[in-house]
Amino acid sequence: MQQSGRQLSEVSIKTVFFIIALASITTLLLISLFLFLEGLPVLKSVSLKQFIFGNLWYPTDEPPLFGAFPLIVASGCVTALSALFSVPLGIMTAIYIAEIANKKVAEIVKPTVETLASLPSVVVGLFGMVVVAPFLQRVFNIPVGLNLFNASLMLGFMAVPTICSISEDAINSVPDSLREASLALGATRFETIVKIVLPAGASGIATAVILGMSRAIGETMVVLMVAGGAAIVPYSIFDPVRPMPATIAAEMAEAPFRSEHYHALFAIGIVLFVFTFIFNLTADVLATRFKKKQLGG
């Protein structure tokens, strides 16, 4: 009798934990539910095609124009350009930590990168505004320092820690026997890294890159403070832009509750959410494949 009572409480404890463990997936579902609930009504005022490919974003004009194309392009450009800095920097730093640096140096470099990740984005934004913007103005002789290039530079440094730490894990999980085989055949350490270690860790490194870009496209404060804020399709890397997160953050305060503008901002939230969701899904698939390969080979 006592035994079965004990078993019953064990089962109920397990059930309680199971229900709590569903909190994350429930939150994720709630987030998408509310985004769509508040965002889809924008289709009453514009068609889907106009919203995504429309070139004019004048949400407070009469009648308002909700063409989010310049915002989407801006996010794409900022993310792509930031990847040009963050991907090589992140992967090379990971190689340095995992393959080259001796233990003592690695133990200094790693926390440094981790601390870089913990910098509050608003402080990075402030740095971009006060230090980097005037610097760029002087060096490149341009009228405004708050632009696509500046935002990409700042975002790049914010994505480096993500790329670096995940790539490092991928590199570390490449078995030593592969390295030893390569070195024994007479390859230099560098040749071993490029021809053996990196290909073996490729899908893990790809995961790192995608998660880093996902971080960059969703980052708000930096693009809000240093991207310049002009809702135009950029022609040069020194043009001011207004990426999606910046638009939401800047305009939500002045958008009347459940107005067309309010719904349009939630609709941008949907676009942003879908972008990061696809990034994360791809990363997930790659990571699973990487793990399988590790186990199999």
Place this chain on the structure above:
Amino acid sequence: MRKMKKTDHPTTIDNKPSAHALPSHLARRRAVQAFFFFLFRTSAFINAAALFLVGYFVISNGYSVISWDFLSKPPTDSMTKGGIMPAIIGTFYLSAGAILIALPVGVASAIYMNEYARKGRVLRIIRFGINNLAGVPSIVFGLFGLAFFCIVLKTGVSLIAGALTLAALTLPVVIGATEEALKAVPDTYREASLALGATKWQTIYRVVIPTALPEILTGAILGLGRAAGETAPIMFTAAVYFTPILPSSIFDEVMALPYHIYVLATAGINIAETRPLQYGTALVLIVLVCGMNLFAIIVRSRMRKKLKG
């Protein structure tokens, strides 16, 4: 065969160049290696330099602003003078509230995944939820908090709405750290307890959690730091420019350090005049956030050593 290959760069297949070719080939390969290793070292250095630059910028500009008055007085003269006390308190309440919510939920989730769940579809779905939640942009959390907590749950722009939104954002951090902590507990501990006749729950409650507790708390501190530094999620849900009073209930609006910096730097009445206040606030925020992170990193490495020894 060999002659043909020898003329150009050595391939991996033919890795035995003739005696004459060896020195120059080897020298070139070594030079290439030296060049790239230099590049790798430089990129690590660039990261450190970036961190140093931002740190130097904030500290050198901010330290002269810091005084007891700055930390203990509210802003005055339309936020162009005075201190940041309400923002410090607000940030403390917001991040502490977020962790109070996220910690129990996160720890329980991690316990289920690490101790109870079997490999399979259910676990995959849960993990899928956590991974994707971790990737949701912070501004989208803000939108969600606004639509769900502020409007549907009728909390309005308030401390509790901000804390709940930040809790959702820090949940994956807490779960990840707790899982690591639980994995670090050796299976022999569990087996010993079970062999003595303890039930699974008794084993978790009396053996696994106490052993993992320091590391779980480290994870909580990491989450606290993350929540304290975030701006976008609290913009629409909790933070206001200025409120002369401290929050007296969880339904009050609050000031917060990151939002304070943002407002002063972009929308203040006189942006240039309030620069010192911006630097001072940024310094306080950085010390708080990085301090918590550093503390967590140090405690964790100590714990790991202790568990090993």
